Amino acid sequence: MSEGATPADDEVLVRELRSTLGRLEAALSTIDDALVITTREGAVQWCNTSFEQLVSLPRLLVLGRPLETLLPPQDDGSPLLPPLWKGQEPLAGERFTAFLSRDPLHALEIECETVRGDPSRPLVLCLRDISSRLTQATLKEEVERSERRRLQVEMAHQQLRERQVRLAAQVVECPVTGLPNRRALHSQIARSLRRLRNSPGAVTLLFCDLNGFKEINDLYGHQVGDELLIEIARRLQGGLGADEVLARLGGDEFVVLTTAGAEPEGEAFLLAERLQRRLGEPWTVQEAVVHPTMSVGIASSDDPLLSVEELVRRADLAMYEAKTRRGRGVACYNEAIDQSVRRSILLRRRLEQAIEQDELALHYQRIVDLRDGHTACLEALVRLPGPDDTLIPPGDFIPLAERTGLIFSLGQWVLERVLGDLQRHGPRVAGCRVAINMSPLELRREGFAAGILERIRRRGVAAERLVIEVTESMLIERPERTSRELQLLRDAGVQVHLDDFGVGYSSMSWLARLPIDALKIDRSFIAEENRDPRKARVLEAMVHLAQDLGLEVVAEGIETEAQERRMRALGCGLGQGWRFGRPGPDVFESLGWADAEVSDSRAEQA
Amino acid sequence: MSEIPAIPSIDSLEQGDRPFVLADAMGRVLRINPAFERAFGWTIASLGGQPLSLILPEAFQMAHQLGFSRFQSTGHSKILAHPLRLATICSDGSTIVSEHYIVAEQWEGEWVFGATLTPLDEESPMT
Incomplete structure (x- = not known):
């Protein structure tokens, strides 16, 4: 009680103070700024309604709790408030901007004051939503501050990288083998x-x-x-x-x-x-x-x-x-190697570009039935257009594709194109198959047969229309796995032809076990058959053996009428070569109706 | 359709068996009942005439004074006539979580505040 005042006077004073405080408290609850009073340590003692809304908690759940545990983080995950005390000094008089979100913009300006007359040093914080009045200059300042922070971090990383490089530069030994590096x-x-x-x-x-x-x-x-x-x-x-x-x-x-x-x-x-x-x-x-x-x-x-x-x-x-x-x-x-490697690099680039930009061309060559002359099959041959409308020979780019792994993209391109052509022209030339050459690398790939059958199914093409041509070397290298994959294709109706037969190292007894439907006898036997009697005997033996094994025989490289007659006389069922037409881009498309009819009637007889 | 339950009178609160405290418009304790004495250890001799803030934790005192003032100045309060889980300070300084139910009435033109403070299982969350 103050000196000279009666208890009644004190009570009047308290009532007046309470009335004033009550009005102030009511007024503070109407403002948009979030106000909060905390102890020196940051425990909340009082807050207004806007603060309750900011932290989405009623006042009774806020009182006594540390302020930093109540506030949402900034949009970059950093705390909304910096530490409230710098050593012994509070963060009084400081004003800073915090971002709860950048899009949409939700920014707060935070002011911190301390009640200096109060020995317990409570803190008063005002958190003001300045999203609607944030100036361009403030935003720029904030962007610059972020940029400065980023540069600092980048500089630290750069220094770390340089240190790593300096350390690595001192290493002169391979860590695996212990050899000089x-x-x-x-x-x-x-x-x-x-x-x-x-x-x-x-x-x-x-x-x-x-x-x-x-x-x-x-x-x-x-x-x-x-x-x-x-x-x-x-x-x-x-x-x-x-x-x-x-x-x-x-x-x-x-x-x-x-x-x-x-x-x-x-x-x-x-x-x-x-x-x-x-x-x-x-x-x-x-x-x-x-x-x-x-x-x-x-x-x-x-x-x-x-x-x-x-x-x-x-x-x-x-x-x-x-x-x-x-x-x-x-x-x-030597210098020639330099040029050769440079050519290889250019060729590789050309091939990659042709595959990516669908610039490859597909030519077809007829394989005819020597008994009646109708087209029984077409062999699909990929062509790589070079400069000035020339075609780069397959002998140049196929080995390169195999060395560089481009053979897989190339093979897929050919298969897709052939299936597309079969979809378009196939119904008109029923009975005519299309043969595709497979690389040993493709054949070795996991799921080779399943991949082909899936594509056939998706295109809605009959599997019987497709022929896969493989070489002897493929079957020799991994006979069991290769045979299994090829048998999967044959079970589905795809035919398998053994290409370039006679130039490899196949033993005759082994031939009987191969999962194949036909032999394609290498062109060298046909070309030299009338000049080299020993080759002629071998050719005859190969044809008879194939017939005995129930395999179809295709004679490759027939160029003359005499060769055609001779092959027919030997009992070769099918023939291929310039005598029947060179490979061309329009062969499939222009395959005649008459040819189709021959083929249909043959299919019916069969 | 359910009816909004009527606010119980201070008399009815005082006559119940829960710990009860009565305070005047100045926030001074006028009466406590034996249940209150048993629950929190205070006696009327030690608490009578003392500020009600004595039984509130320190963190709540500023908000209590300002809220009390605001009610007297504007007649508006968010905490009257519904249960609140709060901490209550015992005479030995310990804290007991209890459910506060506060009712205000005017007696002869002056506000008086009656409250029951029911101790709760300490595991119960404060609200």
């Missing part, structure tokens, strides 16, 4: 080239690339792949002299650096063959036996001014050339 090899080559200034000689590189390493990785996993790399490193290292350096560039690429020899390329060639022999020893993995092989490119130089990169590039190009060669798989660099 690319960096160490470059230093060694550079040193060897520098030495040529004072002591003439040559620096020679053998660029070794394992064949089929990816398949091993895919089949057995990377751990087995790494084990193989270690074994390869051991085998190669064991075949080298003390002055020769073996390095692993990465993946399945190894390089041998040698400076020995008066005939550097010749000696390197012999070294490559020796290393290939060492490498080819069987290696057992998970009960399977692998015979590793590699292609080797050799590049040699006596020029001390040649750059390291150029010498490695030449060896790499030679290796690329070696990969395309059958047999030994060793090639020495």
